[in-house]
Amino acid sequence: MANHKSALKRIRRNEAARVRNKYQHKTMRNALRKLRAEEDKKSAETMLPTVISMLDKLAKRNIIHANKASNLKSKLTKQVAAL
Structure with a gap:
């Protein structure tokens, strides 16, 4: 365990970020x-943009990989179109 003030602050910040990232990932x-x-196709079409927005935000913040976000968006778009 570090004794430097900055290291203790960093530990607190890392924990806060971990909890926030976990929450956002689970919500997505x-x-x-x-x-x-x-x-229902109509409700799926209204939900799709919000889910895509969530994926983009998580990819931007490196919570999930950018390619994973792209793959998920592609699959979801195909699924909604097939309804």
């Missing part, structure tokens, strides 16, 4: 699950 996964389970 729940939104994905909800969108995949959707049967």
